[in-house]
Amino acid sequence: MKGHISLIILLLISALWTKGQEIFTPPLKTISAFNAGECLTYQIRYGFIVGGITTFTITDELYNGIPVFHARAIGETTGMANTLYGVRDVYESWFNKDTNLPYKQIRDIKEGHYTKYNEVTYDRTNNTVNSKLSGVHKVPEKILDLTSTFYYLRRIDFSKMNEGDVIFVNMFFADEIFPFRLRYKGKELIKTKFGKISCIKICPVVAVGRMFKAQDDLTIWFSDDENHLPVLVKMDISVVGSVLLKLVKYDNTVNQMVFRQEE
Secondary structure, eight states, X not given: OOOSHHHHHHHHHHTBOOOOOOXXXXXXXXXXXOOTTOEEEEEEEEXXXXXXXXXEXXXXXXXXXXXXXXXXXXXXXXXXXXXXXXXXXEXXXXXXXXXXXXXXXXXXXXXXXXXXXXXXXXXXXXXEEEETTTXXXXXXXXXXXXHHHHHHHHTBOGGGOOTTOEEEEEEEETTEEEXXXXXXXXXXXXXXXXXXXXXXXXXXXXXXXXTBSSTTSEEXXXXXXXXXXXXXXXXXXXXXXXXXXXXXXXXXXXXXXXXXXXX
16 A cells, blocks of 8 residues: 555545534634744554655645745655655645635556646636646635645634534545545544644544444544644554554744643
8 A cells, every 4th residue: 555645635635424413614723833944754554564645734835915824745665665655745835824724736646657747726706726737626615635724624613612522624635525524532632753743633524334334433633832833644444454654854833742641
């Protein structure tokens, strides 16, 4: 199995549960969780095998004269996986600093001999996107892309949520619209290489079946501080086993990380 970001995202999206339930879009905090200059590095593991590294970086830029964040997510295979597959997937997003809504995204995929490149621009007035590969699509209001979703979730005001509440966002990915639902599961103390971190526990709502045996087989832990750093993602996939995305390095975070004693 290839250890890179696009495969993990495709696995996740393909298993999202979309049955009707009480959902809402919680309010966002003012930007305090991240800023230009931040760099996060994650290690992808399949059991004891390190499959790759994913990095997230963010900078200040202008897009059509508007100050925006430019975020890049790069997933690369390492070691033997790189020798076998040679994967380098790049996702970029230019998004509004206040609303977190993207104006433009790039998907640049290289997986062995396979390559794919696409640019998508967003028309917020008419709620459409224009893909260089597939043309114009009508989309829901406030739709996000892959990379802007990562930062959007970090800005959610979890103090306004109760355990069991479901967050809802729409994502435009691979020229399709995907509804994205995540259930807030409370807080949990997580052991990391940096120390023990009190975390907000989020479980994307997945369908139980061939890929996942239980609805909490996919979990994301965000640090319960002002950074809301995703420190760990865990997927228990029936055909693969446990897949982990672990934070292994962080630089230039806006706020100091908070570490706690065992409770």
